[in-house]
Amino acid sequence: MIALPKQETKLMVAVHGWSxxxxxxxxxxxxxxxxxxxxxxxxxxxxxxHVATQSAFERPIASHVQKLGADTxxxxxxxxxxxxxxxxxxxxxxxxxxxxxxxxxxxxWFYLVGADGAVKERSFGTNEDVFGPRNDNAFSSFLVETxxxxxxxxxxxxxxxxxxGLAMLVAAISGLLIHRHLFxxxxxxxxxxxxxxLNRDRHSVxxxxxxxxxxxxxxxxxxxxxxxxxxxxxxxMAAFGGDVEALNESVFGNPGTPxxxxxxxxxxxxxxxxAIRRAGAVPTFAAIENFxxxxxxxxxxxxxxxxxIAPISLVYNGADGTFDAQKPLIGPRPSVGGTLAAIMxxxxxGNFAGIVSKAIWFGLGFAMCYVTYTGLRLWLxxxxxxxxxxxxxxxxxxxVGLGLPLALLGSGVAFxxxxxxxxxxxxxxxxxxxxxxxxxxxxxxxxxxxxxAQALTALTxxxxxxxxILRLLMGGPGWVNALEAGQWVIPTVDLALIVAGGALVRxxxxxxxSDADITPVMQAAE
Amino acid sequence: MSILALASLAASSAVIALLxxxxxxxxxxxxxxxxxxxxxxxxxxxCAAILPGLxxxxxxxxxxxxxxxxxxxxxxxxxxxxxxxxxxxx
Numbered sequence: 001m002i003a004l005p006k007q008e009t010k011l012m013v014a015v016h017g018w019s020x021x022x023x024x025x026x027x028x029x030x031x032x033x034x035x036x037x038x039x040x041x042x043x044x045x046x047x048x049x050h051v052a053t054q055s056a057f058e059r060p061i062a063s064h065v066q067k068l069g070a071d072t073x074x075x076x077x078x079x080x081x082x083x084x085x086x087x088x089x090x091x092x093x094x095x096x097x098x099x100x101x102x103x104x105x106x107x108x109w110f111y112l113v114g115a116d117g118a119v120k121e122r123s124f125g126t127n128e129d130v131f132g133p134r135n136d137n138a139f140s141s142f143l144v145e146t147x148x149x150x151x152x153x154x155x156x157x158x159x160x161x162x163x164x165g166l167a168m169l170v171a172a173i174s175g176l177l178i179h180r181h182l183f184x185x186x187x188x189x190x191x192x193x194x195x196x197x198l199n200r201d202r203h204s205v206x207x208x209x210x211x212x213x214x215x216x217x218x219x220x221x222x223x224x225x226x227x228x229x230x231x232x233x234x235x236x237m238a239a240f241g242g243d244v245e246a247l248n249e250s251v252f253g254n255p256g257t258p259x260x261x262x263x264x265x266x267x268x269x270x271x272x273x274x275a276i277r278r279a280g281a282v283p284t285f286a287a288i289e290n291f292x293x294x295x296x297x298x299x300x301x302x303x304x305x306x307x308x309i310a311p312i313s314l315v316y317n318g319a320d321g322t323f324d325a326q327k328p329l330i331g332p333r334p335s336v337g338g339t340l341a342a343i344m345x346x347x348x349x350g351n352f353a354g355i356v357s358k359a360i361w362f363g364l365g366f367a368m369c370y371v372t373y374t375g376l377r378l379w380l381x382x383x384x385x386x387x388x389x390x391x392x393x394x395x396x397x398x399x400v401g402l403g404l405p406l407a408l409l410g411s412g413v414a415f416x417x418x419x420x421x422x423x424x425x426x427x428x429x430x431x432x433x434x435x436x437x438x439x440x441x442x443x444x445x446x447x448x449x450x451x452x453a454q455a456l457t458a459l460t461x462x463x464x465x466x467x468x469i470l471r472l473l474m475g476g477p478g479w480v481n482a483l484e485a486g487q488w489v490i491p492t493v494d495l496a497l498i499v500a501g502g503a504l505v506r507x508x509x510x511x512x513x514s515d516a517d518i519t520p521v522m523q524a525a526e
Numbered sequence: 527m528s529i530l531a532l533a534s535l536a537a538s539s540a541v542i543a544l545l546x547x548x549x550x551x552x553x554x555x556x557x558x559x560x561x562x563x564x565x566x567x568x569x570x571x572x573c574a575a576i577l578p579g580l581x582x583x584x585x586x587x588x589x590x591x592x593x594x595x596x597x598x599x600x601x602x603x604x605x606x607x608x609x610x611x612x613x614x615x616x
Contacts (some may be wrong), residue, residue: 186602187549189610209603213596309588350596353589356528360593363600 009178016174020375023167025400026150028372030164032404033147034221035365037140038350038358039493044140046493047415048087049476051485052115055282056090057082057275059115062268068092068111068119069265069291076108080288086136089114093130094291097245102233103154104244106130138424139415142432143408148224151429155229162225168218168368171375175207182208195381203374210367217368220348251330254315259295267321268298274323275300279312288318299327309352310342373401394449402456403439409463410435416467416474458508464501468494531590534578535597541575542602546609556610 004012020027036043044050061082069077078096085091095108110130112121123129133141149157176182186208189201207214236247265288276282279302290296296318304311315324328338346352350361376397383390414431418424439456446452471494472478482490545568546552548561579598582591 184551187546187552187606187609188555189552189606190555191610205606206603209599209606213599304589307587307589309592347592353528353531353593356532357589357593357596360596360600364596367600367603 003180004177012174012178016171016178017379019167019170019174020372021379023164024372024376025396026160027164027168028369028376028400029404030147030150030161030221031168031365031368031372033143033408034217035362035369036408037144037147038362038365040140040144042358042489042493043143044137045487045489046471047139047412048136048419049471049490050087050136051477051482051487051490052088053486054088054115056084056088056113056115057272057282057286059090060269061090061113061272062266064090064113064117065092065268065288066264066266068109068113069094072109077291079106080291081106081130082286082288083284085112085134086120087115089120091130093127095127099245100126102244104248133425133428135419135422135424138419138428139412142411142415142428158225158229162222162229165218165222165225168214169222172211172214172218176211179204179208195384196378199374199378199381203371203378206367206374207371210364210371213364214368214371216347217364220344223344224348254289254297254299254324254327255332256295256297259293260290261294262292263294263296263319265291265296265298265318267316267318270321271298271300271316271318274321275302275314275316278314278323279303280305291318294319297324304346304352309346310339311345373397376401391449395443395446395452398449398453398456399440399443402453402460403436403443406456406460406463407432407435407439409460409467412467413463413470416470416476420474454508457504461501461504461508464497464504466501467497528590528593530587531582531593531597534582534590534594535601537578538575538594538598539601539605541571542598543605545571545575546602546605552609 065080065082069080072094076094076096079094081091081093081095083091083093090113092111092113093106093108094111095106098105098107106127108124110121110123110125111119114120133145145151147161149161151157152160179185185201185204187205189205190197193201232244232247233242236242236244240246240250272283272286275286279300281302283300283302285301287299287301288296289299298316298318298321300314300316302312302314311329313327313329315327316322317324328334329342330338346357350357350364380390380394380397384394411428411432414434415424415428418427442455443449443452446455477485477487477490479491479494482488548568548571550560553560575598579591579594582594
């Protein structure tokens, strides 16, 4: 489509190939876990066996916040975060802002209040402890954490995933430049062709269809990775003398005249009722600044309104619960920058139109996985044609490409087995590590990469089919109970696993019968 | 909003399927007889595929437009692979 001179095309092909081959396997891991993480909330409901459907913000919460606020030492009442966790329980984090190793953190008391008003948990810690994995969400939290930072400590994990996002951007741009017949080839998949042509078609067809979203997902992903690790410190250094807390206060806070007179933050129930009415949806999060003071402000965060993609933030006076203003994400007044920053999240997570947008974003993520996998395979097949032995890379590709989904399912199995024992936060990542080690060892010893791919495909299908049964055996709610409670997510995820697992097993049987191409799992989606 | 987006997506998907079935290069690759439509006709069909998205964009419905765009990408890919697999198995 874009005619580059021959030399530049060769350079672009090299950039495209090497950017993929050097970082491709890691990129595949990030994209695959990101694809699963699109449904992190639903996976959390399914794996944790949560059947409640009434939001904690639809129940009276003001008296609980008042009472627990009174129990909390005054130095930790600077701010309060309110959010849902577990089976629509209400999490309250009374905290103060501190700096630790140059990074802003929150430290204070966390309370978990159940639907019956009973305090289920009291603990002291930082935001990392409060928002980190819990026994009942360890599996979904593990998926998200793998996607966000590959379990590499901060800030290096975020920087690594940011670099991977940039590599994806480079691959998308160079791919666009080297493909001379982008739209002419968009429907061409030559099934019976030689391996190079076969893999080229698969890579370019999936890549062309999903190209706009390769840019969007790579850019927004890099934005999130670099925002806190590089962007905020640089802006703080340039404009706030390195004071990150001052930057956060100016950019994200609610400006106003300080008034430290003790006044109860009493209007919370009024606020939640009004916020749900104005935004048309329950808050995903609420933050109280200056709790117990006359200048207390409450900000509620909501999903986008119908037809829009920017999330909604509403600001209220904490003392009397009166509505103050709709707040942009950045700064006190609406701006282009604020709007752009606000739409980064829905563009990346696809969470702007409920389950429909999530399903589409899941499909796009799957297409990205497929593009990455077939791109690596194409690079490999091209060199195999030149009779150079790259068996180790072929095996690595199968181990990561097909072993990673199996290892993730293995962590799900470990979660379901250990959640009733309250040890899921340890065993979920441990289950992943054990499954990964087993896949790597088997992959190294198996007689050929191709037959190992078939074995992994079969095993992945079998584990998918087994997961709903295991969930029920470990005491998870049945379909009747879930549907009676209005919780359709649990049966839907069960069904999705059964259909996907069945398709993988059936696909394998088809391959055996036809004795055709033995390229593996990803073909199930074709 | 979702209903409008899904209706637009359904309309565009039908046109994408038509484009796929009549695509000259695909038909050549599968050893099928070339479709009778010419490039001007194909251009009109492409415009028909894009039209629902344009209407959503002009109406300012950002969410529906994104649903349509993302949905077309996924469904276009699925239609292409499904047609190829279908031809292979026959």
